Amino acid sequence: MDPSTHKRYHVHGFDSRQHLEHYLSDKSEMAFAEDILIFPIEQLARTFTQGHIKGDVLIDISVGSLVHHLYAACEFFNHIIVLKASDGCIMELKRWLDSRTGAFDWGHATKLYGEIQGNSDQLQEKEGKLRSAIPHVMKCDLDKENMTDPIDLPPADCIISIWLLDNISKDQNDYINCLRKFSRMLKPGGHLILLGGLDMTYYIVGKDRLHVFTYDEDFARKALVGEGFVIDICEVKKRTAVSDLIDYKAMIFIAAHKEK
Template sequence: MDSSPRKLYHVHGFDSRQVLDHYFSDKPEMVFAEDSLIFPIENLTKTFTEGHIKGDVMIDLSTGPLVHHLFSACEFFKHIIVLKVTDGCILELKRWLDTRTGAFDWGHATKLHLEKKDKSDQLQETEEKVRSAVQHDMKCDLEKENMTDPIVLPPADCIIIVRLLDQISKDQDDYTRYLRKFSKLLKPGGHLILIGCLDTTYYTVGKDKLHAFTYDEDFAGKVLVGEGFVIDNCKVKKRTAVSDLLDYKAMLFIAAHKEK
């Protein structure tokens, strides 16, 4: 058993481009497409097109320089505020937002999103909608009472969290504490979308093996309810990828709203 201490994403960071290549690219050796791309895109498209989750402001609190989870959201929110905990992720995301040379190509994920809507000819238009909707891509400090101090964010109609709680939480208390802090960004009655990996202990980026918090569907549900959320939809998908890069057993998707 590997007893060496594992790095923490929000403390030590990771190579942002390697994360994208390992877990979100269209490279032949990238085996996680069904779980890390198709599963969230399908559920996000269905959730947003139902029309219950919409408004002026969405806050994105996700790990890495991810974009694919915003393709559906950008059609239902005027402004998207992206918060990141590392400078590397901010720089990587800015490359794509500013269409700079060398930016990661999310075209394969855009196509997956458009296929769900039978609009496969609108790739460029869809990506431009995301770029226009993302008003701010800023660093946050998870340990500050106001994570974006001295900037005070407007209350959000929705927050979306993709894998971040998995990677910053050392234990159950940490998970609960961070979720409570994030939920304070919501308006009364606001919505939360949570995407995570269940029963994970580690994930690999390059030569580094990083910490992941181990939890199951029941734990996530109990924490949300304990923090005043009503769960509207919960989907679990068993792992299909064969790889030693990380050891999750299933993917989790939850849509919930905060009781007023």
């Protein structure tokens, strides 16, 4: 299929519930548990427990209606501000935050985080702590220089962005421009955590094939350094999943800090 016909995540949107069912459910046929569930949770738990990344405000700017990557973060930040590009993603996330009937069940991710931390007890308490740490879910415009215009957010101690840059960047310049926006939202010395798919060209949600910016580890490293970040951690995990829904070759996890 011609890549120019692929839908754009932040332009056309996608079915956020279908996205969760395809890539993050606990169904036996879900092929991505090791790459998309376990790898991010392991890396984030390890990174935060080192104690270097903590503070008052964390901003999450991630694709879809994900929450599994925030279990570790809520242990080290007082407030998590979540930014979403579409009403559909906001509605799906708020169903879970408000414990509504029909919300996506993240119990398997909660249990996984507890197992990684060596504490599988009190799973409901873990979910409750994450819910209480997210006071705001805000709609943002990813094309604006200030994505939350007309609101100015307080400078963040940390930004987490999971698979978003892959989705919204048309090319290298777009990717770098997004990094520049993130940098402006951080305090001096603040941290940026990215997770993405390497050498990916598409992914499928329902009947839609979506655009992805294709890049490799070398580009990601150079882009961060070029925007004034110091890379503290970079881990690459080769693909284990067998599925035609998505064609990444590896997952990359990067934690970096903004030079003062």
